[in-house]
Each structure stands twice: as structure tokens, then as C-alpha cells.
Amino acid sequence: MSETGTAKHETDGTRGKAARPRLWLAVLSLAAFALLIALGVWQIERRAWKLALIDRVEQRVHAAAQPIPSPAAWPTVSAANDEYGHVTVTGRFLHDRETLVQAVTEEGGGYWVLTPLQRDDGTQVLINRGFVPAERRDASTRQDGNPEGAVEITGLLRMTEPKGGFLRNNDPAHDRWYSRDVAAISAARSLHDVAPFFIDADAAPRAGGGPIGGLTVIRFPNNHLIYALTWFALAFMLAGKFFVTFGGGLFRRKRFVHEPAGGPDASARRTGSDAGTIVEPT
Known part of the structure; x- marks a missing residue:
């Protein structure tokens, strides 16, 4: 073979080896672009879902109070359909079985006071009566705020919070509670026929320094638009780089x-x- 033929063969081989990495890079770039666009679209869809959720919750919170779901409907109660519903319930507090759950609120650090409410039909509902500071943890310091006899409670229906708080598990054996876990609290206090949800009592005045109600925080982070714009920006930056690297020669x-x-x-x-x-x- 002549020197010219040998040189041409070597040049073609070198070009082939150089083209293969460029081809894989192009494929990966296109796949990454498609993924970024898909993530942006997903965040737009999530934003629409979150806005609809916020609207539903706002409607429930400000609606007229309705009786809590009947015991027959308890198995079907869900966060999607019932949480933050404005409800009312009547019964008699079992103050000797209250549970204190650690809380941090706009009033500072302290405890939620969860007290079972005994209803006339024999069922029980946990009522989050509100917040007390650490110095009023002992029930003897707020006896005047514990009503006797039948009461009517209005508030927001909340779903159980199983297991515990952030990095802290509930410890029933030592009566340490970091979340409002209805099932665990019911077992620890020997309650029966308990609703699978609890009620955050509203801000009705409490006598004798009773718990402060109406501190439910309703907040749904909605950063989906920012996330979507970020994904789309990254996609178009990648597209620009792809054009410069692979498409510039098409227009020269x-x-x-x-x-x-x-x-x-x-x-x-x-x-x-x-x-x-x-x-x-x-």
C-alpha cells in the first residue's frame, strides 16, 4: 500500500474514533434535555395540584361548622377529603386522661393538651384543647380551666400524626409525646371506640388560664413555579451548549x-x- 493510502486509512480511523464519543455525548445531551423539560412540566402540574389543595382547605376552614363524621364513616375519613374540615362535637371531657404533647407555637415552647371527649353514644374523640406553657404543665395549675359536664367543641378536624416528631419518637412508656398519635395515645390512656382523628379546638375564651386554642398553622409550601423555571432554564442552557458544540457547523x-x-x-x-x-x- 502506498504512503498516501496508508495515511488516508489512518486518518479515517482517527475520525471514526473521534466521532463515536461525540455521538454518545449528543445522545446523552438530548436525554438530559428531555429529562429537564419533563421535570419542569411535572412541577407545573404539582403547582396546579397544590393551588387546588389550598383552595379546598380554605373552603373547609371557613365553612360553617358541621357535626363530625359518624362512627360508621370513620374508616373512610382521609386527609384528602376531610382534613381541616370545620366541625363541631359535644360530650364530656375526661380530664384525668389528658396527654401533653410537646409543641412550639407562636406563643413559645410548651405543650398541646389532648383530652378525650366522651360522647353520649359511647365513642370518644381526642380534642387538642390548645397550648399551655411549660410552667402550666401540671394539671393542678389550671384546674379552673377544666370544664365539667357537657361541652360543645368547635374546631378543625386533623389526621393522626403517627410515630413522633422530627428525629424524636414517641415514648409511651415514659409518657413523652412529640406528635399527636391518636392510636398510641388511646392505647396508653386505655381509651376505646376512639375516632381515628383529633380536633384542634378553636380560639373560644377559656376560663382559669385554660389552654389557648385556635393556634392551628395552615401552611402549604408552594415553590413549584420556582422549581419549574429552574428546570426549564437548565434545559435551555443545555440546548444552547448543544447547539454550539454540535450544530454550529450547519450554519457556517x-x-x-x-x-x-x-x-x-x-x-x-x-x-x-x-x-x-x-x-x-x-
Whole structure:
């Protein structure tokens, strides 16, 4: 094989090896672009869902109070359909079985006071009567605020909070509670026929320094638009880089100038055996 043929073969092989990584890079870039666009679209959909959720909750909170679901409906009570519903319930407090759950509120650090409410039909509902500071943890310091006899409670229906709080598990054996876990509290206090939810009592006045109600925080983070714009921005940045790397040559025009080998400027422009054809990018 001639030296020219050998050189051409080596050049073709080198070009083939260089093209393969560029092909894989192009495929990966296109896949990443599609993924980023999909993530952006997903965040737009999540935003629509979150706005609908906020609207539903606002309607429930400000609706007229309704009786709590009947015991027959308790198995079907869910966060999606019932949480934050404005409800009312009547019964008699079992103050000797109250449970204190650690809380941090706008009033400071302290405890939620969860007290079972005994209903006339024999069922029981846990009522979060509200917040007390640490110095009023002992029930003897707020006896005047514990009503006797039948009471009517109005508040928001809340779903149980199983297991515990952030990095802290409930410890029934030592009576340490970090979340309002209805099932665990019911078992620890020997309650029966208990609703699978609890009620956050409203801010009705409490006599004798009773718990402060109406401190339910209703907040749904809604940063989905920011996330969507971030994903879309990354996608278009990647698209720009892809265009520069792989698509720039598609729009580059080339001007071909042919000079006879014996032309007046041939000696000045000649760079090789094929110097008769000059390629100038424009």
C-alpha cells in the first residue's frame, strides 16, 4: 500500500474514533434535555395540584361548622377529603386522661393538651384543647380551666400524626409525646371506640388560664413555579451548549476559491500539493 493510502486509512480511523464519543455525548445531551423539560412540566402540574389543595382547605376552614363524621364513616375519613374540615362535637371531657404533647407555637415552647371527649353514644374523640406553657404543665395549675359536664367543641378536624416528631419518637412508656398519635395515645390512656382523628379546638375564651386554642398553622409550601423555571432554564442552557458544540457547523458557509496553479498569487498562497483550492470560512 502506498504512503498516501496508508495515511488516508489512518486518518479515517482517527475520525471514526473521534466521532463515536461525540455521538454518545449528543445522545446523552438530548436525554438530559428531555429529562429537564419533563421535570419542569411535572412541577407545573404539582403547582396546579397544590393551588387546588389550598383552595379546598380554605373552603373547609371557613365553612360553617358541621357535626363530625359518624362512627360508621370513620374508616373512610382521609386527609384528602376531610382534613381541616370545620366541625363541631359535644360530650364530656375526661380530664384525668389528658396527654401533653410537646409543641412550639407562636406563643413559645410548651405543650398541646389532648383530652378525650366522651360522647353520649359511647365513642370518644381526642380534642387538642390548645397550648399551655411549660410552667402550666401540671394539671393542678389550671384546674379552673377544666370544664365539667357537657361541652360543645368547635374546631378543625386533623389526621393522626403517627410515630413522633422530627428525629424524636414517641415514648409511651415514659409518657413523652412529640406528635399527636391518636392510636398510641388511646392505647396508653386505655381509651376505646376512639375516632381515628383529633380536633384542634378553636380560639373560644377559656376560663382559669385554660389552654389557648385556635393556634392551628395552615401552611402549604408552594415553590413549584420556582422549581419549574429552574428546570426549564437548565434545559435551555443545555440546548444552547448543544447547539454550539454540535450544530454550529450547519450554519457556517464556506467560500471556495480556485486558483490556477500558475496564477500570480499562487506562490504566496500555496501550502501544499492541493493549494490550487482555497477554503475560506465566511
